[in-house]
Amino acid sequence: MKRWLNPRSALGITLITAALVALPFVVAMGGQAWVRIVNFAILYIFLALGLNIVVGFAGLLDLGYIAFYAVGAYTWALLASPHFGLHWPIWAILPIGAGLACVAGVLLGSPTLKLRGDYLAIVTLGFGEIVRIFMNNLNAPVNITNGPQGITLIDPVAFGAFKFSGNSQIFGFTISGPQKYYFLLVALAVIVVIINLRLQNSRIGRAWQAIREDEIAAKAVGINTRNIKLLAFAMGASFGGVAGGIFAAMQGFVSPESFSLIESVMILAMVVLGGMGHIPGVILGAVLLTFLPEVLRYGVGPLQMAVFGKMLVDPESLRMLVFGLALVLVMRFKPAGLWPSPERKRELTGGA
Amino acid sequence: MDIFLQQIINGLVQGSIYALVALGYTMVYGIMGLINFAHGEVVMIGTLVTITVAGSLIKVGMPVALAGLAGLTASVLVCMALGWGLERIAYRPLRNAPRLTPLITAIGMSIILQNVAMIVWGRNYLTFPHLLPKIDFEIAGANFTAIQLLIVLVSGMTMAGLAFLVYRTKLGMAMRATAQNPQVAGLMGVNSNRVISAAFVIGSALAALAGVMVGTYYEIAHYQMGFMLGLKAFTAAVLGGIGNLAGAMAGGILLGIIEALGAGYIGDLTGGFLGSHYQDIFAFVVLIVVLMFRPSGLFGEKTGDRA
Amino acid sequence: MGALLEARAVAKHFGGVKALRDVSLSIREGEIYGLIGPNGAGKTTFFNCLTGLYVPDGGGFEFSGAPLQANAPHQAAERGIARTFQNIRLFANMTALENVMVGRHVRTRAGVLGAMLQTRATREEEAAIRQRAEALLHYVRIEDKADDLAKNLSYGDQRRLEIARALATEPRLLCLDEPAAGMNATETEELRELIEGIRKDGTTILLIEHDVKLVMGLCDRVAVLDYGALVIEDVPAVVQKDQRVIEAYLGA
Known part of the structure; x- marks a missing residue:
């Protein structure tokens, strides 16, 4: 066993912790809106690392990941809002959401995981769309999802009487709702990073890598490839479910619009652009792709006004354009991602 | 019974359009094993170009029929150039990459095309100019229009033309040879770059034609219209056995009919629980079921994984 | 017999x-x-x-x-029943040691939960897997190549590694x-x-x-x-x- 608490890494961990604690208070100087953006970045890190298990570790291209996020979000929304008049506590809803997402993952995965990569991508995409279509339409004849209007007034995360919405006083400090969520999200993200790390260097993680490398040889050494792939799929789905629940609680509102295909593509892009299977790379990808639209919104809009005197291109379509270009260019010039793991880089640039 | 017949007619029309688009997927997949995700966007560009060209020609007083023809020609040319450029710029450099790389590139190109279209044509729905007079026919209680008749006839003729091209010309032989075995075809003197370019260009021309049909049929267009259409056409290609031209045609028409019948009867089947707005689900269910139970498609040969 | x-x-x-x-x-x-x-x-x-x-x-x-x-x-x-392949099928981008460790998969049990919680049983099993894999590399006499990527081994060593991986399944x-x-x-x-x-x-x-x-x-x-x-x-x-x-x- 390596002891990692030598003085240098201890200093590093202290500095990172201090920075993470200070961050929400520093960005709050620019307004709570920025804290919310940071929160979304962390939520996306969480989601991207969940998908990383499926795509990065097991090598399964999942284009319907957002469906599991949606299952988690709607589970929370239905069990903790006035829509059905239910207000269940977090320790009940979050596991239910994760469990339902996991079941959905197994249901989708068990018949389809034998398909080869690009077919699997299309089937999962189709599944994501099916889930969204149901959410859009399950408001009649029995109103389950409230259709395109979505569900509002969703309960925030709460532990007993301590609510994560609104301001609280802690040690004489005033801490805002988004700042509280920030700490919750950081805690979750740290957990998912640790889980990713531990899985990667485990018996199961090696089996995933073996399947990615050579599925026939993996079978020949006794790996039940179908089950091991299904395991990755189910785990990714459960993480999606948890993230969805937190999303619903944080926003207080869900509607099918939040779960469109482009969101799936966006999360996949975080994993792929950052560096499949490489945890720091995936984090980088998530952060970049969350902040890019904000930069474009605050930077390019005013810039156009200043230079041309009017808005030529609206920032939203510019953002998507840049995003599409980034996908194409990275695949062309850095197919292993911006910050690949050393071994994945060899894998993807070494041909075959 | 007349509802049944009516839905069959509707399905046939919609299915002819799917079939034209599916041919583009199937040709490219058959020859290079790539799912050209951006193919649906080519259809969308085809529709929007026609709107601009035909619309503005009508506005300056050109006869409708002539303007429509000019619009069609322009859209076919633009789409052919687009298809050629797509392959040249985005896919060709990735010819030997692992297969997920071009797939992600294709998704990226699809996003780029959608947003370029949005910048050029705007966010709103556009009306397609009336190119054909409205004439209704009636058979056994089911109605159909001249437009519907024309769509079925033109796609039928186009597909016959394509079949001739593929099975009776030198280019077609080169395409089939490359699909069988690119290396050997290369050794026999087939220029695989030209064959692949040809597949993209021909597929895009068919997509443009399909785009004009969609526009005339539904009379509206939108920068996001290509995506769902593309996905369904891909499903049609898989249903017929991807890589198989006749299969793509049959798959397209079959999918159109399944959708139309499904939408017509789903209310009765589920006791009113699910309504016709679930129409889009059928394509995906068909896709999943086919890939699960008969991944080589209804008319495909059983082939191993080429990867 | x-x-x-x-x-x-x-x-x-x-x-x-x-x-x-x-x-x-x-x-x-x-x-x-x-x-x-x-x-x-x-x-x-x-x-x-x-x-x-x-x-x-x-x-x-x-x-x-x-x-x-x-x-x-x-x-x-x-x-x-374990096998090797005529055209050698190793996990090319994993090290020699990791290749053999994968071979232990079928004789070990640690699951996702154990890996996430790093339970004592999991840690012990992981150590045993590593030890056994090292011993097998020694057995086929390529212990000095343990940390090399499989694809970088010489042809003869790749054959040996494939045998070691097969033997790892007992x-x-x-x-x-x-x-x-x-x-x-x-x-x-x-x-x-x-x-x-x-x-x-x-x-x-x-x-x-x-x-x-x-x-x-x-x-x-x-x-x-x-x-x-x-x-x-x-x-x-x-x-x-x-x-x-x-x-x-x-x-x-």
Whole structure:
């Protein structure tokens, strides 16, 4: 066993912790809106690392990941809002959401995981769309999802009487709702990073890598490839479910619009652009792709006004354009991602 | 019974359009094993170009029929150039990459095309100019229009033309040879770059034609219209056995009919629980079921994984 | 000693080509059993049926007294059948040590939960896996290459690594598909020693090999396949003199 608490890494961990604690208070100087953006970045890190298990570790291209996020979000929304008049506590809803997402993952995965990569991508995409279509339409004849209007007034995360919405006083400090969520999200993200790390260097993680490398040889050494792939799929789905629940609680509102295909593509892009299977790379990808639209919104809009005197291109379509270009260019010039793991880089640039 | 017949007619029309688009997927997949995700966007560009060209020609007083023809020609040319450029710029450099790389590139190109279209044509729905007079026919209680008749006839003729091209010309032989075995075809003197370019260009021309049909049929267009259409056409290609031209045609028409019948009867089947707005689900269910139970498609040969 | 493996009328065809025609043979516990025949005789097809990669069209296998399930490669490994591949299939971007550690998969149990919580049982098992893998690398004498990527090993070392990975599954029957292909005389001799050592340590061996000299010198019994059919199954001395075998090899 390596002891990692030598003085240098201890200093590093202290500095990172201090920075993470200070961050929400520093960005709050620019307004709570920025804290919310940071929160979304962390939520996306969480989601991207969940998908990383499926795509990065097991090598399964999942284009319907957002469906599991949606299952988690709607589970929370239905069990903790006035829509059905239910207000269940977090320790009940979050596991239910994760469990339902996991079941959905197994249901989708068990018949389809034998398909080869690009077919699997299309089937999962189709599944994501099916889930969204149901959410859009399950408001009649029995109103389950409230259709395109979505569900509002969703309960925030709460532990007993301590609510994560609104301001609280802690040690004489005033801490805002988004700042509280920030700490919750950081805690979750740290957990998912640790889980990713531990899985990667485990018996199961090696089996995933073996399947990615050579599925026939993996079978020949006794790996039940179908089950091991299904395991990755189910785990990714459960993480999606948890993230969805937190999303619903944080926003207080869900509607099918939040779960469109482009969101799936966006999360996949975080994993792929950052560096499949490489945890720091995936984090980088998530952060970049969350902040890019904000930069474009605050930077390019005013810039156009200043230079041309009017808005030529609206920032939203510019953002998507840049995003599409980034996908194409990275695949062309850095197919292993911006910050690949050393071994994945060899894998993807070494041909075959 | 007349509802049944009516839905069959509707399905046939919609299915002819799917079939034209599916041919583009199937040709490219058959020859290079790539799912050209951006193919649906080519259809969308085809529709929007026609709107601009035909619309503005009508506005300056050109006869409708002539303007429509000019619009069609322009859209076919633009789409052919687009298809050629797509392959040249985005896919060709990735010819030997692992297969997920071009797939992600294709998704990226699809996003780029959608947003370029949005910048050029705007966010709103556009009306397609009336190119054909409205004439209704009636058979056994089911109605159909001249437009519907024309769509079925033109796609039928186009597909016959394509079949001739593929099975009776030198280019077609080169395409089939490359699909069988690119290396050997290369050794026999087939220029695989030209064959692949040809597949993209021909597929895009068919997509443009399909785009004009969609526009005339539904009379509206939108920068996001290509995506769902593309996905369904891909499903049609898989249903017929991807890589198989006749299969793509049959798959397209079959999918159109399944959708139309499904939408017509789903209310009765589920006791009113699910309504016709679930129409889009059928394509995906068909896709999943086919890939699960008969991944080589209804008319495909059983082939191993080429990867 | 009793039969470890019984093949009963195993048949396999690809379209019209009959790759295996009702092949029946029996391998005894503890022997080195050679399977030879000209190119395309069906040797590798037999391997693939045995290890579950192909489903036979007729017949089946019985392994240590119980039938083998067709089309379940991972179960074949679990029952104790391990194999190497004619064209070497290693996990190219994993290190030599990791390749062997993957081989321990079927004999270990740690699941996702154990890995996430890093329970004591998981940590102990992980240490045992590593230790066993290191020992196996030592056994095939490539312990100094433990941290090299499999694809960077020399050809001979890749063959050894593939054997180590197969041994990691604790097989009762080790199937080697042309292990000496492409090896020079010294390497072949070292391989012969290795195979004999493995047998001495209690593993039965099924060997496909082109090098007739190696097979005749090493095997206790030899079976000859030609056009998918079993020609003869006997001790090397008899097989070598059999007229049908000579004809098959000369292509008469």
